[in-house]
Amino acid sequence: MSQPLRTADLEAYLDEALAAEEMARIEQAIRRQPQLVAQLAALCAQRDAGVHSLGAIWRRHRLSCPTREQLGSFLLGALDDGLTGYVGFHLDVIGCRYCQANLADLKNRQVEQLEAAETRRRRYFQSSAGLLRRKC
Amino acid sequence: MPASETDNLLIRRIQEGEADAWRELIARFEGRLLAFVRSRIPDRATAEDVVQEAFIGLLASLPNYDRRRPLEGYLFSIAAHKLTDQLRRDGRRPRLPSILAGTDGSGSEGPGPARAASSIVRSGERRRLEETAVVAALAGEIEHCRRHAQWQKLQCMELLLVRGWSNKEAARQLQVSEQAVANWKFEFTARLRTCVRNQDLPAEVFPELYENV
Numbered sequence: 061m062s063q064p065l066r067t068a069d070l071e072a073y074l075d076e077a078l079a080a081e082e083m084a085r086i087e088q089a090i091r092r093q094p095q096l097v098a099q100l101a102a103l104c105a106q107r108d109a110g111v112h113s114l115g116a117i118w119r120r121h122r123l124s125c126p127t128r129e130q131l132g133s134f135l136l137g138a139l140d141d142g143l144t145g146y147v148g149f150h151l152d153v154i155g156c157r158y159c160q161a162n163l164a165d166l167k168n169r170q171v172e173q174l175e176a177a178e179t180r181r182r183r184y185f186q187s188s189a190g191l192l193r194r195k196c
Numbered sequence: 197m198p199a200s201e202t203d204n205l206l207i208r209r210i211q212e213g214e215a216d217a218w219r220e221l222i223a224r225f226e227g228r229l230l231a232f233v234r235s236r237i238p239d240r241a242t243a244e245d246v247v248q249e250a251f252i253g254l255l256a257s258l259p260n261y262d263r264r265r266p267l268e269g270y271l272f273s274i275a276a277h278k279l280t281d282q283l284r285r286d287g288r289r290p291r292l293p294s295i296l297a298g299t300d301g302s303g304s305e306g307p308g309p310a311r312a313a314s315s316i317v318r319s320g321e322r323r324r325l326e327e328t329a330v331v332a333a334l335a336g337e338i339e340h341c342r343r344h345a346q347w348q349k350l351q352c353m354e355l356l357l358v359r360g361w362s363n364k365e366a367a368r369q370l371q372v373s374e375q376a377v378a379n380w381k382f383e384f385t386a387r388l389r390t391c392v393r394n395q396d397l398p399a400e401v402f403p404e405l406y407e408n409v
Contacts, residue, residue, distance in 0.1 A: 066359070075273075101292040110320070114402055161229070
């Protein structure tokens with residue numbers, strides 16, 4: 061294992077907030093070290109007791125995430141050097157899953173056939189619109 | 197990332213039953229949700245099912261929707277919850293012992309290192325007050341770094357606080373001295389500590405602010 065498993069990693073794992081490869085690394089570790097399950101359960105119990113950390117609050121509120129517009133500019137290479145470096149770091153080193161997902165979506169939108177997206181959206185709409193409140 | 201007025205308006209229209217607004221929300225968010233889920237479940241059909249469940253989950257939870265919460269973050273947390281369910285069904289995520297864990301972490305914040313659950317038991321209201329105070333303080337410090345283009349300092353604090361890296365690891369990653377890391381950490385946390393004190397929050401709530409400074 062190249063990196064040690066930190067408490068912050070396990071917290072983020074619980075929230076599905078780590079980059080996919082980091083999530084997979086933790087899942088492999090859990091298979092090798094079943095005691096990690098007890099550690100994860102203990103973290104959940106702490107949450108239930110009202111314990112919270114600065115890092116988890118930072119991540120959950122996405123306090124340093126670039127905006128979607130900034131991610132779009134990042135793709136186009138239109139940010140200044142400082143912000144470009146930071147966005148790259150946030151995506152690759154911090155491994156922010158939410159920003160990675162936004163970036164992947166922006167890339168997909170450039171290449172995906174409109175028809176495929178429309179089909180998918182229609183399906184989501186039809187499966188859920190029945191739950192909309194009726195207008196008075 | 198505060199909640200936007202546009203999102204709140206969209207939610208209001210959906211709460212009134214406007215189908216076009218629901219269609220608009222799906223069109224805006226489905227791509228990023230699908231990318232989020234597919235990073236863990238490459239099978240497209242299964243991933244689309246998870247996203248579909250997330251949208252249904254959003255509609256079901258709308259009566260309790262907190263307008264102060266950014267819509268995108270809320271949607272991601274529902275999608276994470278549905279994704280977790282799917283991964284458990286697939287046997288990729290462990291089921292946690294129910295005696296210890298009332299939840300599996302979906303949508304709530306986490307603990308700091310080495311703190312026993314019994315050491316701090318506070319009401320939900322108290323926790324929200326603490327969180328609000330700390331969010332404001334953290335956001336202020338992050339904005340200060342951005343305004344002054346202190347990108348390395350921001351990167352450093354994100355590694356230390358969000359990823360839980362040690363000073364040494366952060367110094368190596370950023371190719372700076374450990375002393376530089378310690379200085380950034382001191383500056384950054386000093387203002388946070390002041391904020392915590394001003395809010396009459398006990399030091400035990402966020403012990404990270406008092407470690408190695």
